[in-house]
Amino acid sequence: MKTAAALLLAFAVSCVVHAAEEPAALVPDVVDFSKLMPFLPEAPATWTADKPEGSTEDAGGAKITNVHRDYKKGDTETSPTTSINILDSAANPDYVAATISAWNASESTAEGYSKTLTVEGMPGYETYENEGKHGTLWLMVAKRYILTIETQNQDSKDLQEWLKRVDVKKLAAVK
Numbered sequence: 801m802k803t804a805a806a807l808l809l810a811f812a813v814s815c816v817v818h819a820a821e822e823p824a825a826l827v828p829d830v831v832d833f834s835k836l837m838p839f840l841p842e843a844p845a846t847w848t849a850d851k852p853e854g855s856t857e858d859a860g861g862a863k864i865t866n867v868h869r870d871y872k873k874g875d876t877e878t879s880p881t882t883s884i885n886i887l888d889s890a891a892n893p894d895y896v897a898a899t900i901s902a903w904n905a906s907e908s909t910a911e912g913y914s915k916t917l918t919v920e921g922m923p924g925y926e927t928y929e930n931e932g933k934h935g936t937l938w939l940m941v942a943k944r945y946i947l948t949i950e951t952q953n954q955d956s957k958d959l960q961e962w963l964k965r966v967d968v969k970k971l972a973a974v975k
Contacts, residue, residue, distance in 0.1 A: 830865040830888040832856050835974050836945075840869040840884055841965035847873045862891045878953050882962055885948040886971070893943075900940055913956075920968055928956040935959045942972035 833854030843849035854867035865888035873880045889896050903925035906915040912929040917937075924939035932952065937959040939947040949962045 830856060830863045830890050831974055833865050833867050836865065836867040836886050836888065836971075839886060839966055839971050840867055843871050844965070847871050864888070864891070880953045880958075881951070882954070882958075883948075883950045884962065884966065885946075885950075887946045887948070888944060889946055890944040896940065896943055899938075899946065903938070919963065920972075922968065922972070926959060928959070937963060939963070939968065941968050945971055945974075947971070 833856045837852050837854050840852045848871070850870045852867060852869040854865070856863060856865040858864075866885065868883065868885045871882040871884070889899075900923050903916050903923060907913060908915075911931065912927065914925070914927040917924045917926055917939075919939055922939055922941055924937060926935065926937045928935040933954055933956075935951045935954065935956055935958070937949045941947055947963075947966060947968065949959055949966075951958055951962065
């Protein structure tokens with residue numbers, strides 16, 4: 801689930817830059833990872849789930865909270881997999897704004913699609929590649945949490961099915 805890792809790395813770098821530019825009193829604090837762990841759903845029937853992982857770290861003066869869980873159906877190379885990641889981006893409002901503004905293009909080709917979406921009034925973005933049946937859905941929850949769902953060897957509709965397993969309304973209320 802390289803996309804989620806790349807997103808996390810970009811966020812960490814931008815947090816350090818943002819923290820260096822802002823006085824400490826103006827940078828909001830992230831929530832502790834333990835508050836986000838319950839939002840990583842259990843595995844659906846016939847699936848298995850790894851133990852959820854999470855951390856709250858200090859990256860050069862800016863705290864980063866991230867939780868993650870991997871899911872799998874079967875044990876072959878082509879078994880369907882899903883990864884769910886929640887990143888608290890409260891420490892970097894510039895990153896939130898840049899991320900949302902990057903989600904303004906839609907495209908559909910024979911290879912797949914990318915499109916903007918709105919869920920419960922929250923902006924998001926979805927991509928799907930037909931080859932490998934690889935999809936990624938990002939949702940900005942409460943202008944602070946970046947929920948990422950990444951699927952492999954599943955149909956595009958499965959992204960929305962996985963999203964239904966995360967209670968985004970309750971996540972939005974976590975402070």
